[in-house]
Amino acid sequence: MTRVLHILDHSLPLHSGYTFRTRAIMKSQIAAGMEVRGLTGPRQGGDASAMPSEGVSMEEAEGLTFFRAPTLPSGPPGFREWPGVREWNEIEGLRRAIEQAAHSWRPDIIHAHSPALTGMAGLRAAHRLNLPFIYEIRAFWEDAAVGNGTGRPGSLKYRLTRALENRVVAGADAVFTICEGLRDDLVARDHDGGKIGLSPNGVDLALFGDPPVRDDALADELGLDGGPVIGFVGSFYDYEGLDDLIAALPLLRARHPRARLLLVGGGPMDEALRARAAASPAADGIVFTGRVPHSEVERYYSLIDVLAYPRKRSRLTDLVTPLKPLEAMAQQRIVAASDVGGHRELIEDGRTGILFPPDDPQGCADALADLLDSRSEWDAMRERARAQVAAHHDWAHNLHRYQAVYLSLLGRKSDKNLSRTAR
16 A cells, blocks of 8 residues: 655645645545555644754644644854855754654655755655655745745745756656646756656546525625626635736626626735725726635625626746636636636636636626626536546546655665665
8 A cells, every 4th residue: 555645845734725725635545445644844834842952743623634844943143144044954953753653654655746945855865765766846935925926036035945946846746737828838958758647637527416496585785686797715825816807897887787896715816995985986896895704605605696806918828727717617607818828728718617818807897797698608618628627627537646646656666675685
């Protein structure tokens, strides 16, 4: 039975697209008969009172087992501001935690997931342990930092992060990316395309059946009186383009006067978006809910006629495919998204959803109005969207992609060991 140790930035019980993807990977591998554990780095946010010398701890979450790396030592004054020093300390601390966990649990494969700090720790540990190493890229984190407003294109940190990831990719036995955009970018950097496979974002179709029945009590509570509801459920980052969606609502109301906008979630842009909404001529039709418990999200989805994903055009959004539209398509929701590279990989315009020009409130409004005018086509669009998810984004397919690479690497390792023994 193959044992796989996944090296992660963070995991359950925290909730994010990152942790939900990890959960799907680990649960599908366990269902296939593998033994699987995760190991998270110091960014997981564990017990701040724990001493680094105490070594790895363990935690169960939703039936999955995770090793927890110890917290980093605080270091001397100004330590966190020393360029590269804190990052290298984090890599080495995580590398030691991986080796400690590996000595007690004995995995067959080290499978690390971005960011590059996690990947480098996994690579160094795998080499010292003589284990096959797989690196999986979910996004280029230097671009994600730009999108989140915490980084600048071309800055020293941006370039160092990119260089570090190049080293991890070059040293890995195999690499997975979640989409073609990321893979193509790596190949353009002269990495070996033959060792870079795809493991697209996926969903567990068993979790999604018929769309939930409209929650009329919640609709009354939020003041949604029966007009068409355009909705967004997720994190409020600048690159999500929610300012454009707010600007599109009064334009949409020229054709659909009762249209409403429901924004579920929160994030760095929350305050700015609320201010923009308050100043809108359609302010009476914009509803913010704030963050809601994960167990309650389905109630809000039930109120939404069209889920909108108006991402701005950027390097991040052109290269990376998001998870939310796939989940919406699996739930047989109608999806409208901006025409950026990450969305084009998921949505066939006019068949499984619609695409509209990015950074263009008028274009967004026109596309949404046309969609609301063509409700007779929605059932067929829903069926095509779910069929596409089933054919290309079901976790059962991704499981086979991993298994093939695992078996190949373990066979190679066995051949090397036999060769050494023969000498």
